[in-house]
Amino acid sequence: MNGYKQHAGPDGLHVFNRTTGINILFNEIRFKKENWNISPKNVSIALTDKCDLKCHFCYAPKSSSELDFEVLKSWILELDANGCLGVGFGGGEPLLYNHFDELIEFVSNHTRLATTITTHGHLFSDDRIDKLTGKINFARFSMDGVGETYEKIRMRKFNNLIKVLEDVSGKIKFGINYVVNRETVNDLDDAYKIALELGAEEFLLLPEIETSRNSGFREKEKDLLKAWVAEKGNEKIRMAISLNSSEGFPVCGISENEIDGSHFYLHIDSKGFLKRASFVSLGVEIAGEGIIKSINRLRENY
Numbered sequence: 303m304n305g306y307k308q309h310a311g312p313d314g315l316h317v318f319n320r321t322t323g324i325n326i327l328f329n330e331i332r333f334k335k336e337n338w339n340i341s342p343k344n345v346s347i348a349l350t351d352k353c354d355l356k357c358h359f360c361y362a363p364k365s366s367s368e369l370d371f372e373v374l375k376s377w378i379l380e381l382d383a384n385g386c387l388g389v390g391f392g393g394g395e396p397l398l399y400n401h402f403d404e405l406i407e408f409v410s411n412h413t414r415l416a417t418t419i420t421t422h423g424h425l426f427s428d429d430r431i432d433k434l435t436g437k438i439n440f441a442r443f444s445m446d447g448v449g450e451t452y453e454k455i456r457m458r459k460f461n462n463l464i465k466v467l468e469d470v471s472g473k474i475k476f477g478i479n480y481v482v483n484r485e486t487v488n489d490l491d492d493a494y495k496i497a498l499e500l501g502a503e504e505f506l507l508l509p510e511i512e513t514s515r516n517s518g519f520r521e522k523e524k525d526l527l528k529a530w531v532a533e534k535g536n537e538k539i540r541m542a543i544s545l546n547s548s549e550g551f552p553v554c555g556i557s558e559n560e561i562d563g564s565h566f567y568l569h570i571d572s573k574g575f576l577k578r579a580s581f582v583s584l585g586v587e588i589a590g591e592g593i594i595k596s597i598n599r600l601r602e603n604y
């Protein structure tokens with residue numbers, strides 16, 4: 303099937319086409335474990351730690367690390383050849399990666415992977431939108447609260463973000479990433495309404511991760527969020543929540559046959575370590591052995 307990719311894993315055969323967005327899971331087709339693809343379906347990649355914002359809840363390391371472009375390209379080709387369906391580029395701020403434009407071109411021209419990016423949006427311009435249109439499959443923009451709430455956290459004008467989303471709308475499919483915490487939980491209604499009006503296709507809830515500097519998402523906010531999700535659940539935008547915070551929410555989880563989540567998703571940080579998620583500290587250094595051998599080593603050790 304031209305343009306279609308296949309991933310054989312614990313939940314069956316997943317067929318995907320990045321151009322049409324068609325996703326079909328044949329869960330009646332079962333494979334022996336030794337025949338599963340080694341790559342997970344999705345890999346997120348922190349291209350760089352660099353970011354020009356200073357959000358207080360950020361858990362990205364504050365350093366100037368970034369991935370070597372030639373090495374990164376070799377990992378992407380390996381992933382593509384071993385059943386990966388999509389890569390998601392983040393950071394830090396991915397648009398600050400030195401080879402960002404070349405990378406997007408490379409994935410578009412040399413692989414059949416779907417590409418998503420996660421960005422704060424303030425480095426978008428008309429030229430940037432033109433370069434990304436038709437090359438990436440989805441963009442996730444951070445919008446934590448609206449108006450003053452947003453500006454207090456991000457130290458950037460909320461209206462500037464809205465202008466970018468207006469310019470992107472109709473050209474690049476996009477969604478909103480919303481960190482939920484004590485400051486932002488009461489702005490959910492307004493943010494959701496704006497997302498609907500601007501044509502967002504996804505509203506991803508990211509309950510704040512606890513760090514040494516932040517208390518994270520607390521029970522009170524969790525109760526408010528559950529009530530809000532119950533009220534909005536049937537509306538037009540696809541609603542999603544980060545996997546680590548999904549307990550107690552009405553989600554379609556990953557397959558019950560999935561052993562540990564690593565056939566669904568893994569993360570590469572900006573120092574070249576492979577991990578089970580961006581916010582965990584343990585992982586394996588990919589170094590010269592390549593990504594596929596590193597995936598096996600991660601599964602054996604962590």
Ligand code: SF4
Nearest residue numbers: 353355356357360394
């Ligand atoms: S924009 Fe993202 S990477 Fe940058 S400081 Fe905020 S949360 Fe961290």
